Every structure is written in structure tokens, then in C-alpha cells.
Amino acid sequence: MFSKKTDRICQERHLHPSVYKKIRKTRDLIEKGLDPEEFPDKGGLDLRTFEALKKRRQDQKQTMMNREEKLVSQYGSLEAAPLTVGPCKKIEPVIGTRNVLVLLTEFKDVKHSHDPLEFEDLLFSKGSHKSMRDYYLEASGNQLDITGKVNEEWYSAAGNRVDYVDEVPVNRHYPRARKLVKETILQAKNEGKIDFTPFASDGKIEMLIVVYAGKGLDTGLDINYIRPHQDRLEEPLEVQDGIWADRYCLVSELPFNDIGCYCHEVGHLLGLPDLYKEGYSPVVGSWCLMGIGDHLNNGRTPAHPSAWCKIHLGWREPELIKKPPEIQDIPAVIDDDGVIYKLEVQGSGGREYFLLENRQQKGFDRYLPGNGLLIWHVDESRCVYQAPNSDPEHFFLTLEQSDGKNELQRDMTVLIKEEGVEVAQKELTGDDGDAFPGVTVNRNFDDKSNPNSNSYKGTKSLVRVNSISDSDEVMKAHMGVQTQSRDESRETPADAIESSADETAKLVLQSFIDLMIKEEDEDPYDEGYEAGKLDIIEEEKIKPDLNLFKKGYKQGYSQGYIDAWEKFRNTK
Template identity: 30%
Template structure:
């Protein structure tokens, strides 16, 4: 549990950082500003309170570790002085602080915080004031006020201040109080003591012998196994008996719980003015605090009394109910982004303790958690920083709170008497950030009703239409053997895509897989754990908020089983250099449809023992083998491939063979023998040159392939081009100069010679 750092362990000499809790009564403030009474030290030096640790609140709420505290124990100690005893009966404070029913003071402290927490936090006690009674301190009022410093009002030097008074009061009740009962969250700390001092509060009287209500801490006092450090001190009365109101008690107890002041310590602006208990709203109710302002939205969120609804998508005409009856606060920022700067929206009505508000409707707070306090007013045209930590966006755009013109008026709320129906980047006041950059948020209002206000809340994501459905590209039917399946679709304007995969027996009500946060136009999904069979897939797109329609579903067949049964056939022997090879279709293994065999490859072994791909992924069931050599045996096998890409596995056995025996005198030649001398010599070069110059042709021709009717001077082809040209003469010359040997035409090799 995070507690505030203790400021000062040696009470004699260390100045505690202090932040004053209770603002002066408006009438007293006027007297101070007009010089009728001396200015308190904490007003002449606005940093005095922050330097000394008074009413600064906590980094985290006091009871953060407890989600609910239906009954939280707090101790009230009544303390008088040697020169002024308490006159109110102690049982009066039983009722004012812990009573179930309101009284002439307004709601009780218990009432107020039970309502502000929506029933989750109820203040009770083990030792009520009526059981501990008034305690009389050994010193007079002067000792605990003016002796600590001029105009310090109980916040001067130790022990001449409220710290010294608190330490004495704790010791005085120790015999009858078990302080361990007041550690509500088990962190070893008493969560806070409420001191009620005899007499008036200086925030009304201005008397330098009176104590100005505040919250502070003392050097830890270990009693009953727990440390006592934190306390607030409030008055017995304002001017006369039975005239006490609850506002100051609620305000100071807010500090005990961890809330800071939300008014301007420099008193040149109002901060949140009378719209918040933690500012001047503690005086609401005939100017004396009988109807203190409700805790503002930021304070209730800070204490954990409310979890705001972070608006991430446009909410069209959402009901914003009155916060006095409903724990409903809306948080707005660009696209719902989380960060230190944002807006809070709530509805305030003139009910419960808010009866003294000047108006009703939506209140919009501009929050910047990076600011330490509400001491620095800001309005358009000023540098971006500093500014308030919690500012009210006043609907009339007059910035009266910042200009110290008034502490609230009926045109501060939306739409209010200013009839301001819009809050956005372009209306006034603007929804832009403190740097002047647009946030793109927008709020539109309808007239308030007894139930609250209907508002259009847009975090900058509004789109008039949902995105169109994408068109699926692949797979779009057919089959696939890919374990890592690739899905692809067309681009549409989107924020995310939603991808779904299902089996054919499903209807996507319970898809076998889905991903709703796909940023690109494809998806790769590992399907190693799925059986072969039909699958369906579809995609839709959504903008930041609008969900588009689903695409039409496409199917594909996952098939990882290769086909079988394709068999090659050829004549057992032939006397030709070419012959026809055929093969059967084969079939896919069940449950794949047989017609899914798509292509075939045929492999040939021409005698070397290494089969080579003669036909690759062809779509026909026969082909002519050409260029067969006399005396050789050619062996074949066929493999089918299905549409999924699976190829039949060869079992190592050739399915057919053909022996070639051409016989006879046909094509019995010596490569390069142009003059038909049965040898290849330089004379063949001379003969060939003469032929191409018009001399006699070679005497030997050959039909190649046999039966083709194609007779040519095959012996003159020495470069393997299956023709007799001048290039062959060049090749002959190179050969006799040491070049490569003659190459026969592969389609018509010499059978023998």
C-alpha cells in the first residue's frame, strides 16, 4: 500500500511540506484581500503548505488495497484547551460524523462518503466521541497557534502547532483506545484520526488564536502495534453552539483518504471553485457548508469509488445519469488512448448535497496528471504549461474560474443557460489539448432530464458506414497440401480484420480458429494438427468501431495423401528410333475425390541406371519417345500428381521397357564422312567446301527418323545440329586442329558402321 512520505522525523527543526485543505470562507477571504485582517502566512507564501506537507493528498488512495470497505473504522478525538473547553455534548459528534440520518448540519460524514462511494465505504468507529469525551490539553490556544509563528493558525513550528496537540491527544486516549482497530487495510498504519478542537475554525473567524482546519502528519507514534501519523483537525462550531456544518469535515476527511486540494493556493483564481468538495464547494449550502458539493469526477475516480467508462467507440445518445445516484463517469481522449491528459464527463444535478449548485447538466473536466496541483490557471493564448491538474471546461467559455470572477455559475454546465450543445475541436471552449493540437473528440448534448443527459460521445472514431467485406483471393476452392496454409484477401479500408476458419460441418458459430486482430491482408496458419478434408474460411473488416459484413465463405480441401496407381506402358521392342509410351490415370487416396489427379510425370532410364524426367507435369496420357538408339533398352515409370500438389511415390520398380533394334543398312554412317569413304579425314573438309560452292553432293543420304520421309546428308552433320551447313565445315577444321570430336544428331545417331 502506497502511503505518503512522512515529512520530517525530527519535529523540532524540520518544516513539514503542507498543502492547506480548507479554503477560507468567502467573507473572510474578502476581508483578507481588502486588508481588514492580516494575511495568513500560507496565503502570503503559496508554497508554504506544499513545503510543510499539509493536506497534500496521497500518491495513491489511502484504502487502495481494499476494493470495498463496508465498515471502515475511524477515531474522533475531542480536544479542548486550558483557556477554552469544549461546550458541545460529545454525543453530538457521534451523530454529526457517524450518524445514519442527516441533521441540521446537512448529511453526516458517514452519509456523504457512503453516497460518494455508492455504498462501498461506510465510516464507523469502535470508540465513539460519546465514550471518550472531551480531553483538555495542558496548554492554552496561544500555545498551539500564535506561539508557533505569526498568522500560522496551528500550522507553525513544532510543538507549538496542531502536531503537538495531536500527539498529546493520542496519548490521552491511549488507555481506552486500541489503535490497532483503526488500521483498516493491515499496513501497520492507523488510517487517520479526526481531531475536533474546541471553539471556532480560523477559516471563518480569522482569529489568530483559532486553528485553521487542515490535514497533517506527526512523527509516527507506535501504539498497540501500529503507527499513528495522519490526522485532520476541524472545529467544534462556527460562531455558536449547534451551528456546525459538515462541509469542512468532508473536505478534511477527503485529505485523509488521499485527495489533494483543487483550488488555487495563490487565491488569484478559483480552481474548481464551488463545483468540487476539494475546492470552494466545501462551503456550499447557504455559504456555510451545509450542502457541500459532491466529489468531482476526478476525485471519485482517484479514490476508486468510480471506474470510468473509457470511450473507445462512438456512443450515440448514451445516457449520462446524475452522479449523485449513479457511478457513471465517461473518459474521453483520442481513439480512447490511455495517457496523462484526458477529459472526464459526468452529469451533476441539484439533488442530495448538490442542491446548492448554481446549475445542472454535464460537467466536463480537462485532466492532466502531469500537473502537480491547481495553482496555475490557464486560458487560450497562454503557454501550454503550467495549468490546472483538474480544470472545468466552462460551457460559456468565459473562464470565470480562472479569472477569479466567480466560483460557479449556471452557464458552466452543458448545455446550461449558455445553450452550448457541442464540445469539440472547433467549438468554444475547445476540446484541443493544451498544446492546441486537435484531439478529434466530440460531445453533443440533449436537454437534461430527471434521469440525466443524453449525449453523443465520440473519441474521434466516428465513421458513417462500416467497411466493405473483403474479396477472398486464395485459397478459393481446390486443394492444398500446405501444412502452413496461406490465406489472402483484398484490401479494404480497415482498422483490423477478423479471420475465421471452420470445418465444412460448421457454420462459424464455433469456428475451429479465429483471430480478430489481423492487421494485414493475409494470414498464415499452421494446420499440422487437423485431418484432411474440406474447410471453410471467411474474413470481415472493421474500422476502429464499425464492424463490416462477412465476406462470402470459400472452401478448400486439405489433402496431404499422394495419389497412387498411375502405370506406364510401351512396346516391348521396336526397330524404330521412336515409339509411343502411354500411362494410366491413377487415383487419389480416399477420402480425396479420384478426379483430383491433375498431372503426370514420366521418368526414363536409358541404360545408365539413373532415371531422368522425360515428361514433367504433363496433362496428357501418352507421348512419343524419339531418338532411340539401336541396341539399347529404355525403361519407364509414371507418377501422378494431384491438385493439392502431392506426387505419387515411386516404389523403385520400372513399369515398362522397350528394346530398340533398328537393323538393316539405314543410317549406317561414319560421322563426318561426307565423301562416303567410311572414314573421317581432311578430304571430307575439301569435299564439303566444294559442295557448298556448287560441287557434287555427298553420295550418302539417310531417312531420319526412319519412316519420316526426311532424307538428308546426315554424315556431314558433325556439330550435332541435325543439319548439314557451313558451320559443320568450321567444326571439322577445329576438330583436326585439336578441337572437340564430331557429334551425331541425337535424333538420328549412326546405328553401326
């Protein structure tokens, strides 16, 4: 049984904290042999709910297995299955203006705390309040402008809050919550004050948000709270001649300044899937809005969508690299000249690939757990249903973490038991060991590195990203698809060494096996880089055009230029 502190950390990091806490407590009570009727009074679930949750998880696993078996039976393998369904199916670019209708509703027993005008500022103001509109303008590179209207008053639900709580979703749907949404839409229709025309496209309301009074399940409270989500009505509802309501997202009023939840759920309306593994692992962590990046800074400044999401929505066109490795500039993706590089796994038909983006802690990304080069591993053969990261044995989209620990994809409860609470508390959502080069100063991503660039099948992808520079607004890396032997490809061309003709390099040997950087006028034995033994003589002067890799210098310590030697003016 976990300690109380461990349980607290699990609860905080779990996607449904209150549910997790009660499940853990119920399991403990069952092990102790207590009477099930006592469970709710002792912080657990009633036995009926516990068994229903347990069955739901078993059913989800079986459903996933059935889908995979069907695809394998039909196409021979998952990799061969066509991408005709699921979030990987190509969609039209999500650009231009999207007009959102926001309806507010409160319960008999839970009343609202904020006026409609406050929601106008929170969601649709521009430039001053860090609104949802500001977020999507920045994330899309000013290609998507989300405007909207909030109804002028709060509607009143027919029941209490608990009447609309779905303890166990049915096939990923929420029948009771749908009832709340339907009631709210009908009140808006019957009141007759809203013209639904500006919000419709092809006869359907394109983007509908229903906000309910009080807090939601995502705040870690009692299980008798409504979970924010995106869904469809059981049947489309006609609200005006030829105009129908169908898709919606349901969000809680509190905490009020949390735009992260709005941005995440609207992301679903735009065409993005969840990228976490429910009840298991964050998978992409805080590095993506559709993981748990919507919670950064308590939801006030959610993280940008990941590189794959931006490509999927048509906000970025990746630069495909098929050539042998060469030095590339990597401007921060948040900037106007930002770039996403794509390198395909050889033999995958383009379905498995790596995406590279430079993420910096600024703008809405300023609360990221680190900064630097993110390397995403994508396998679109796994993206055949709306929960593409549901299989922990083979995820659709993962982050290659520079420290090689792979915490984001591991079972969070196992991670806590193995690594300890204090370590796991940070690592479960992402840390400064994820981006390259990171705290481990890992400058290589290839078939021999950790993590490596091999395919999910374990074969060599031939993808190489070496000499990764320090994190900066514009980073550099020696990247491409290997077409030669490893030893040859490890050699960096001389013009990659940034130096001028009037400079020389003086290598300072610390010992027979170590080489360290020597800054001018500093003791050569001060702390510095250790790069291994070079095939040179002590104090040998190296001219700028000499390729040091041919003298045994380890490429893993370069940044597109040689960093373990002192540059100084040649005074002769």
C-alpha cells in the same frame, strides 16, 4: 485600492478569509506610509507576519518551479515524467468499512459547547441526521461505510488556543497544531480507556480526527485561529503495543452542523488532494468536495467529489469511448446506474482526457450552483505533487464551463475588478453557466466551440460532444472521437431524431434568416429558438426519416433529436 464592498466579497470567497483581509489591509497601510507599529491596531498584520506570508508565497512559487525544472531536466518534459508520486498514483479501491477514532480537546481559554454524544450523531449516525457517514455512503454508491467512536470526554490542552496557531505553515506543515494533536493523543494513551486496536491497520491508526473547541480559521475570523487541516505528526507516536499514530486531520468544533469540513479533511485521509489554488482561485469551485464544495449550504450538505475523485478512489470505473461519435445516454452519476464517460486526447498517451458526468441537484448535491453535464479536463502530467492545481498556467483538473467565461480558473481579484462585485460574487464558486447546456444553451463541445475540446497544447483532441440535451435525470449527447472531417461528423444519423412514423415536422419560417419553434395553437412569431436559415421552401413538410442536417440545420440546436420544429399528428 479595492472598495470596501469588493474587499468584503474577496474575503468571503478567499480560502482563508481573515488572512486575506489582513493582508489587503496591511498593503494599504504600507502604501499610505503608516508606522508598522500601528498596523495591528488598524486591522492589519504586524510587519513580521506580513513579510513571512509574502516570503511563504514566493517560496511556494520557487519550490514549484524547482520541481518542474528537475522533472524537465530528468525526463525532457513534464508530460514525459512518470506518475510515481503525487495523488494521481494509482491506489487500492477505498471501499468497505473504515473505522475512525475521534478525540476531543479544549483549551485553557476556550471551552467546548457540545457533548461527545452529539458528535456521534453528527459523524456516524445513519439515515436521519445527514451525517458524514451518510455522505460517504451516498458519494461512494454504498461502497464505503465510515463508522467510528468519539472519546467519552473532552481532553484539556496545556495552553491557550493561540499557543497552537501556526501563522505561517512550514513546508505545508503545522508544527504548533501538531503539538496540540500530540498532546491529545498522549492524554488518550495515558488515560488508558481507549483500545486502539479496532482503528489500526498494519500497525497504524488509519483514520484519526482531532476536534478542538471553538471556531477555526476557515470561519473567517481572526488570524489567531487554528486552520483545520490534514497532516502527519513529526514522528509517529506509539499508543499501544505495536500500534502507532501518524496521520490525522484537525477540525474545529464550530459551526457544529458543518460536516463539510470533516468530509473534506477525511477525503485527504482517503487519498484525495486539494483541488483549489490557494490564495488564487477555486479552480473546481463548488462542484467538488475537494475544491470548495464542502461549504455548500454552510457545510451541512457538501457536494459530491468530482468524477476524477470517484475514479481515483475506485468508486466508479469510467466508460472509455474510442469510437466515432454516436448517441449516448448519460444517467445522473448520483444514481445506481450513473455513468462517467472518458474521452482521451489523441496523442497524449491517455494522460490527458475529458471526463463527463451528469450532476443533478439532489441528495447531498442538492445545493449545487446548477445542474447538467459537467465536462472535466484532466492532464495527469501535472499531477506530480500534493497540490496538483497549484499552477494557474496549466492546472491538473479544471471544469470546462459551458458559458465559456472560465471564471473558476481566473484570479479572483482580477475577476472582481473586470466583472464587478455582484457578478463575481456568484461566479467565483460556480454558477448556472458551468454545466452544459446551462443558461447559454451551449449544446456543443468540440474543436470549434467555446469552450473547445483542444488539448492544453492547443492541438485538436478529436473529442466531440454534440447535441447535448437539456439537463435531466438521464441526459443524451452525441459523443465520441472524431475520425472524419468536421462537416461530415457534424451530421447526425437519422435514427437520432426521435419521432414515430405517423408524425411529420412542419418548419415555420419567422424570416428569411431565422427559424423558430412553433408550438401547436400558438402564434408562430412568439419567442422561441432561432436556428438560422434552412435550405427548404416555406411550409415544406419534412418526414421523420429525413436528415435535416443535410438541409443546413445547425447541429448546435439539436438535443439528439430535432427541437426547433413542431411535431404533430399527420391528419392528412
